[in-house]
Amino acid sequence: MSRILTEDQLAIRDKVRTFARETLGPRRLEGYGNPPFLKEMNRLLGDAGILRVFAPKSLGGDEMGVMGMVIVMEELSRECPGVALSAMMQMNIPVNMVSTPAVAERWARSALAGETTVSFASTNPAGYANYSEHPDLARREGDEYVLNGVRHFAGQGTFADVMGVSGLVNGDMHLFWLTTDQPGLTITAMPKMGVGAPWGRVEMSDVRVPAERVRDMSVLVKDRQLTDVTGASKVSTHPISAMALGLAEGVWEKTDAFLRERTFNHESLASMQALQHKMVRMKQNIEAGRSMLYDATQLVQAGQGDPVLDHLLKPFLTEMAFDVATTCMTLHGGRGYQTSEGIEIYLRDAAGLLIGECTTDMHYSTVASLLDMPGALPGSP
Ligand SMILES: Cc1cc2nc3c(=O)[nH]c(=O)nc-3n(C[C@H](O)[C@H](O)[C@H](O)COP(=O)(O)OP(=O)(O)OC[C@H]3O[C@@H](n4cnc5c(N)ncnc54)[C@H](O)[C@@H]3O)c2cc1C
Known part of the structure; x- marks a missing residue:
């Protein structure tokens, strides 16, 4: 059930995928170290209504819940995790503002429009x-x-x-x-x-x-x-895990295209069984990650979130993405290491995802505590 998306979810996925492929993709290498570009993308995402997906109706949002956010993150991250991170802040922070009415009234809607940077x-x-x-x-x-x-x-x-x-x-x-x-x-x-x-x-x-x-x-x-370790407020692990999933899919697709084009002895590299097995193994791990992420997210969406699963997601998906980015970089040979090819950036981005929103060890400490292991203390909020 977890992988079956509603009509609305499929529609937003198609919309963001089109934005990612047509608007972001051709310029994705501008996304590193470039605030004006990130501001421009926030603005375009706001104009397209994409930043409103997660927000409540009281803020003019679509109220599509954490599954809506996950879909947006995954699609943007295929092309540029840097832009996905900015969008995550523009989508999440206005919702955080709601509990402080004077702040929400002044800035939440303009942040969702991509006009105010938060x-x-x-x-x-x-x-x-x-x-x-x-x-x-x-x-x-x-x-x-x-x-x-x-x-x-x-x-x-x-x-x-x-x-x-x-x-x-x-x-x-x-x-x-x-x-x-x-x-x-x-x-x-x-x-x-x-x-x-x-x-x-x-x-x-x-x-x-x-x-x-x-x-x-x-x-x-x-x-x-730390008083709240119930996991009830752990939606922050789902968007970053979705960034990891999208990153892995994005670099996998680019590697698949490269191997089909590049040759050895006049045969496509993609026809070598050793390389096919590497690609298939990565695909297996990507799809396992997707199942885990969608499952945990749909549970949260249904009000049945599982704190242990929520804390296990982030380690699993981010380590999977780092492994995929490393293998894909190597499969590109020297081009994988060449900045202008746009493959090594996936590895640098994947390293950041290992640490942002707390590391694997910090989440494992929390899981050990939730499982009541002797002496365990939560390591992530
Ligand atoms: C890409 C990215 C974006 C970020 N964005 C923001 C942002 O917008 N705003 C913001 O405020 N911060 C941000 N951060 C910071 C991020 O939240 C922290 O760096 C991260 O949570 C780790 O905390 P720390 O740096 O204090 O690690 P430390 O606590 O210094 O950890 C050091 C080492 O000890 C381990 N460790 C620490 N405590 C435990 C524990 N209890 N159990 C097991 N191991 C433990 C860690 O795993 C790590 O290996 C970002 C980080 C990254 C990489």
């Missing part, structure tokens, strides 16, 4: 998921919060207009919404290996945020303890 900065220099060790980020002063601290690795951070920054107030998690032109805020580029543009390093020095732009998130972290 970012999220959670990672402390001390680490991401080790909240108990983070220093407080903010203190309350009357109707305002005053922020002092640093955040690393903010996707779209160097060219965002609005940014959600999470951090502790007296050991309890809060989410603060900032405009990037606020006094006291300095954002600098942190170059990285793949997946789009450099991260933003966000430095806050007495940045003032009105209380109406702050959300209490102590349901996640209270008194410096």
Whole structure:
């Protein structure tokens, strides 16, 4: 059942596939380290209504749930995981804004239209998921919060207009919404290996945020303890796993085309059984990943999400994609390593997916904890 898509899901898949092939594909190599290109793509995706797929109807969205998001991520990532990552932020962050009405009213719809660029900065220099060790980020002063601290690795951070920054107030998690032109805020580029543009390093020095732009998130972290490990809010693992699936499919298709064209002894490389078996083995792993992802996502969609499965997805799909990208690069010979061929970027992007949204080991720690293994503590929120 999990692989059977509804009419609406098939329609959105076809629409995004056409966008990916016709608009994004020919320019996909511009997607690395190039904020103007990513902004342009956000705008085009907004104009095409693609960024609205996940949003609730109250924001003018199509409310197609996490399965809608998964379909968009998979299709965009076939051509350019960097653009998929930007789109994921543009689709997800406005939905996050809903719990802070003053913020949602001002920016959510324009983010879904691709006009306002949004970012999220959670990672402390001390680490991401080790909240108990983070220093407080903010203190309350009357109707305002005053922020002092640093955040690393903010996707779209160097060219965002609005940014959600999470951090502790007296050991309890809060989410603060900032405009990037606020006094006291300095954002600098942190170059990285793949997946789009450099991260933003966000430095806050007495940045003032009105209380109406702050959300209490102590349901996640209270008194410096991670409180929610039920998996109920784990939709974040599905979109990034879908990026991994799309990446693997994209590089596999390009490798299939290359092997059919290239020859040895006047025969197509694709006719060599040893290479056919490599391609078929990758196909097997891609399809196993798709079954796992669609199954877990449809369960979430039906309100029957399985926390263990949700945490196992991300390790399985991202490691599969990294293996596929490595094999496909090698199957391209020297061209696989040549930047202008656009194959090695899949490997660099796949490496980023191994780490973003927490590593395999962090998710395995969470699964060990969910399975009540002795002494196990969750490693991912
Ligand atoms: C492509 C990409 C995009 C990103 N985008 C954003 C963004 O937009 N905003 C943002 O705030 N952050 C972002 N990040 C940061 C990302 O969330 C963190 O880097 C990631 O969750 C790992 O956390 P860390 O860097 O603190 O790792 P560390 O905690 O420093 O981990 C170091 C090593 O220890 C292991 N480890 C740590 N804790 C455990 C545990 N409990 N159990 C088992 N092993 C453990 C890890 O697996 C890792 O190998 C992004 C990262 C990448 C790669």
